[in-house]
């Protein structure tokens with residue numbers, strides 16, 4: 007035999023028989039085989055130059071083997087993995103070994119020591135015992151030829167491999183990554199972890215840095231406990247490793263070229279992060295504890311552990327990263343989508359080509375909140391979508407194993423609080439927060455993973471909460487055993503210092519010096535905070551926001567939002583131009599014909615035209631737009647068609663992207679079926695793109711119910727609490743058209759209930775021209791206020807809901823529309839209404855041929871245009887009643903708001919006010935179409951004074 011031994015998969019059975027013969031009697035095989043086997047033996051013994059093997063057996067270590075899967079071999083067989091022998095091991099044994107190895111990767115985390123409070127260590131997992139696989143001692147010491155990502159000798163015993171797997175997967179890091187379907191991604195992680203046994207080698211300098219950051223974190227909390235006894239600070243104690251964790255993350259980020267990081271976190275440890283990471287001076291924080299500036303915060307402001315901040319981080323190698331910690335409400339986790347939206351806006355602004363190159367979002371969660379709040383999966387689900395992708399978020403859970411007083415056994419059905427994140431193809435690292443070096447390894451892996459794959463990654467840092475939920479709370483009422491354990495722990499800094507002293511690289515004197523310097527600084531900051539010379543930073547909008555205003559509407563002038571007819575016509579024509587080879591849906595062809603007639607001025611403009619002209623004119627003026635929402639590309643009611651789909655091959659055409667070469671970006675995306683997540687994202691986006699018209703459209707207005715937290719806690723009150731401005735637009739289809747309790751009302755009353763201090767605008771436009779002017783006004787005024795628009799459904803195609811070019815050419819949004827047809831001298835009553843019902847009223851007036859009715863529309867409900875309303879009503883006699891007409895039940899809609907203003911502010915003078923509406927009702931609308939019609943009839947009759955006015959309020963009550 008002169009050829010080298012054939013070790014291809016097709017010949018492995020023969021090779022195995024040769025090896026068995028060799029083991030029984032080395033001389034029973036021929037020279038070449040003998041030499042090969044001797045080489046293996048020598049390697050196993052750690053001596054002699056390696057002679058073989060030249061084949062790499064297929065195993066879990068090398069699933070592809072030497073021969074790629076599916077290759078047809080010279081003998082005609084296909085090379086896919088018979089359970090193969092390796093180095094003379096039988097196929098069944100090899101299979102058992104492969105199973106064990108796979109299970110280590112999959113289940114090793116169950117044996118890992120990531121939980122500092124689990125003193126006994128984890129209970130053994132049967133599938134990770136050698137008994138489960140029936141290995142004998144002899145087999146454990148039997149050599150394998152392994153070409154694996156596990157470095158080291160090629161010939162390994164099962165025992166040797168097990169040791170390596172155990173140290174990699176069952177140390178202080180428990181990793182879940184086998185749920186990732188993509189093999190190269192898993193291999194990438196596997197290699198990084200197994201090569202290093204999942205341990206990091208830190209230099210002395212790096213260790214001292216960790217000690218310093220732990221000292222910063224620890225002393226900060228101790229200082230607050232000492233100086234502000236009993237004050238709520240939601241201390242980080244027990245989880246101090248968060249500070250070195252973030253420190254290391256930002257250092258890695260700098261090396262990856264990151265320039266921006268947007269951070270979201272709850273109250274726990276926030277002050278510590280502000281002081282030790284964001285660079286907010288402790289002086290400012292202490293001043294907030296002192297609470298000596300009440301006049302600055304009358305009726306506004308927020309508690310200190312909800313405040314945001316931004317600062318610059320300079321890495322050791324001199325790179326600069328801008329950090330922004332978002333303001334957030336108490337409502338846990340709702341800040342998540344807001345943070346992502348901000349990051350996306352920064353990325354879009356920067357024009358970076360690859361998402362995540364500019365920077366990423368970092369979200370710090372609590373264990374109970376991460377497992378419990380639905381906004382978490384809503385936000386995770388956005389992470390891979392075109393409209394919301396930001397290139398991967400770093401999630402850090404401060405897993406202190408308790409939520410207020412509730413333990414994990416009552417808080418979740420899952421093993422880990424992070425299990426929901428397995429929905430993403432992302433690794434989850436559970437790590438012992440008492441081991442800063444294990445945390446350092448995890449940070450390195452997580453940062454590298456995000457950088458490589460631009461996907462989310464989760465660090466679940468197990469720790470504990472040294473005190474109660476807040477400083478005044480007694481945790482031992484409910485968790486006596488847990489706190490017995492916690493009370494016996496030395497503290498993270500102490501324990502780490504102990505380790506470093508043991509290693510000999512640091513002396514106690516070094517450590518004391520670090521601590522003394524920090525304490526001195528904190529003392530100085532405190533006396534500065536207590537000094538009378540302290541000056542708070544001004545809240546005036548700066549940077550990106552310079553030139554924009556919040557505050558009252560009367561601080562800002564109205565703008566002329568008209569556009570000349572030629573431009574409008576050309577913008578409509580432009581939107582009708584299609585690429586030559588584009589195949590339209592047949593129904594769409596009819597629509598296009600109609601739109602052409604509109605463009606030529608042969609047909610009046612409908613809602614769709616008004617809206618698309620607002621978009622198109624802003625885009626060509628240089629104002630970018632962004633609109634997302636469920637099915638908003640087409641529009642729930644098929645009016646928008648912002649994206650056309652070729653009926654032959656499905657490819658898309660965006661008319662609003664083809665207006666002019668210089669136009670601004672037009673981003674119109676269908677959203678995930680989420681309201682809170684998506685609205686939170688868009689709100690966040692609006693915070694970092696003040697010049698862009700940012701809009702969210704609810705599918706039906708009532709779906710806004712599901713986003714209520716975002717509205718109440720951010721949109722309605724952010725300016726009041728945090729001086730944050732936003733120009734976000736919410737388009738909420740609203741109108742009583744017999745569609746049942748749910749699809750009728752966008753809950754106008756709720757917006758009006760929380761309307762105060764001109765915190766947002768609530769408008770209900772009733773013509774295409776009004777919609778056109780409203781959207782343009784929102785973008786063109788420098789007043790940045792959220793805008794709530796009650797948009798129509800049936801009016802999208804109502805024959806009377808039309809405008810002419812002349813209506814779009816001049817003027818601006820009309821807050822009140824007077825009645826040009828009414829003769830004040832003849833009028834016997836004034837009907838004041840808002841929204842869709844106006845068209846019912848004019849139809850009925852025409853039908854009844856009544857000329858004694860004035861119908862006035864209130865198009866801006868908030869800020870209430872009192873003066874304009876008074877002027878609109880002034881020509882009419884004081885002795886005729888003013889009737890507020892609304893579709894909504896009496897306890898809903900605008901009536902409760904309007905009545906209160908009318909009574910309190912008396913802006914319409916001494917006049918009788920009546921109401922025509924549906925009766926008080928718990929639900930917004932009837933489910934019966936017929937009942938709806940009947941109700942509508944009664945309502946209109948009542949408005950027209952055709953029924954006994956039992957429902958009118960006594961005059962005295964309303965005057």
Ligand SMILES: Cc1ncc(C[n+]2csc(CCOP(=O)(O)OP(=O)(O)O)c2C)c(N)n1
Pocket residue numbers: 274336337338371372373374375376379404406407408409410471475
């Ligand atoms: C949406 C929401 N529900 C309830 C609360 C009240 N609350 C504040 S902290 C907390 C426990 C949070 O536990 P966890 O997420 O584990 O964070 P930890 O405070 O333990 O760090 C609760 C119930 C809240 N702030 N927000």
